Amino acid sequence: MRSTVTILSAAALLAAVLAGPALAQQTPLKIGVLTDFQSVYSDIGGAGNVEATKMAIEEFGGSMFGKPIEVVTADPMSKADVAATITRKWYEAEGVDMIIDMPTSATALAGMEMSKQFEKIMIVTDAASSDITGKSCSPYTLHWTYDTYANAHTVGSAIVKNGGDTWFFITADYLFGHSIERDTGDVVRAAGGKVVGSARHPLNTPDFSSFLLQAQASKAKIIGMANGGGDTINTIKQAAEFGIVAGGQNLAGVVMFISDIHSLGLNLAQGLIITEAYYWDLNDRTRAFGKRFFERMKRMPTMNQAATYSATLHYLNAVKAAGTKETKPVLAKMRETPVRDAFTDNGFVREDGRMVHSMFLFEVKKPEESKAPWDYYKVLAEVPGEQAFRPLKDGGCPLLK
Known part of the structure; x- marks a missing residue:
């Protein structure tokens, strides 16, 4: 009887381990946009970054693994402690798989600490300090648009x-x-x-x-x-x-x-x-994206807004190619795949997280x-x-x- 129970317990444990990735795939893919909605950086990111994220999701097809892709948003109020609190809550309690934007360098660095703690992906498209891929670099953070x-x-x-x-x-x-x-x-x-x-x-x-x-x-x-x-x-x-x-x-x-x-x-x-x-x-692809963005926002996109679209789309394609939302396989796909879209036609992601482009x-x-x-x-x-x-x-x- 004990042998039978032991065998059944081991089988149940093995089934649970094997089901882990499958269970993870059953939850919707969720993206968090942490941006400035009301202060000095709202024009360069803000609501435009949220719309750019949605444009990338729509272009991708709107769903991942049979479930609609979800977007959540928040404003860190230019405060590092608020950014840390929001990113912790998103990663730990709300099932956010990737956070994008980060309006200031201080909020980005605070969020990056949470990204490392929970081993979740963060893509910085607004903050600019070159320290993000320098002395403060992280294995889970990519820096997309520009830097100082x-x-x-x-x-x-x-x-x-x-x-x-x-x-x-x-x-x-x-x-x-x-x-x-x-x-x-x-x-x-x-x-x-x-x-x-x-x-x-x-x-x-x-x-x-x-x-x-x-x-x-x-x-x-x-x-x-x-x-x-x-x-x-x-x-x-x-x-x-x-x-x-x-x-x-x-x-x-x-x-x-x-x-x-x-x-x-x-x-x-x-x-x-x-x-x-x-x-x-600049060219036909940038004009086409600019026109679509203008139809929604009644203004042309900034480079940060175009980059947020680019990074979101690259991330979604990497998740699909990896066949999982798990962080390390997705990051590996993002690094091995060139970035070719309306933002850049010559981008690639370096080992330090820097997305290099013209x-x-x-x-x-x-x-x-x-x-x-x-x-x-x-x-x-x-x-x-x-x-x-x-x-x-x-x-x-x-x-x-």
Whole structure:
């Protein structure tokens, strides 16, 4: 009798072990979009990132393993502790399989800790610090759109080559801004230029007057805006009120988006040299995606929104190819499969989690050069991903040791 019970118990245990993956497949695939809905980064991500995620799901077919794919959303309020709480709840209690977006570098790093703890996938499409795939890299996090190193090297080197060899930074006082100042400063100094100073401001501050006065007094040829979203827009608007550009200094937007140009208008933004990973009017595929996005949102997508669509679609295809939602097989498929879609036609995922792809150097058109709404950029150069992004050996990612 004991032998029979033992055999039956062993058989039941074996059946449970074998059924584990099958039971996992019975739960719907769930994606969490953690984004900024109401603060300085809402235009570049926000509701547009949610819609981009849904567009990718619809294009994929809407279901996985016979069940509809689900989407949940939340706003971390630009706070790392809130981001950690939400990501923990999603991974641990709500069955979220992948989290995407992460609006700031601080929220991204906090979420990445939860991603490591629960061994679940996170794809960063908004936050920009190059530390995400550097000293803070994670085996479960991919960085998709851009980073401070790539933007600094694409824009910073171009400006220094054209004579902008003295810089003063107006810097958002948290990891993202610090990373821009650090990475761009390195580029300036490596090219023989000089950083003469910086002024740090709180996130989402309404008044840049004291910071602009410091920049003006520095006599630097270039005032580098080491901030983003609404902070960058307000810096440029208030710089015009102070007559800074009229006085002979120039502004450099290290991290800027087409939504910023739209908010500023071409009269204020004309002549800015910026870098982006995507522009809706580059080719037939970018135009087709831009048109579909515009029909839903009544505005053209930012590079972050196009990247969120791209990363979601790549993830879904990897889950299908792996035949499972389990993290490691899916990540392996994401790494071995090239990224070819409306966001990029030459992307690939590196060992440190960096998705490498071309970056573009643009000049903002003059009002008379623009033929239609959202016709804002002239392409100056396409920079191959291997040149734009930090070399793998230089990032300090512990995973590579």
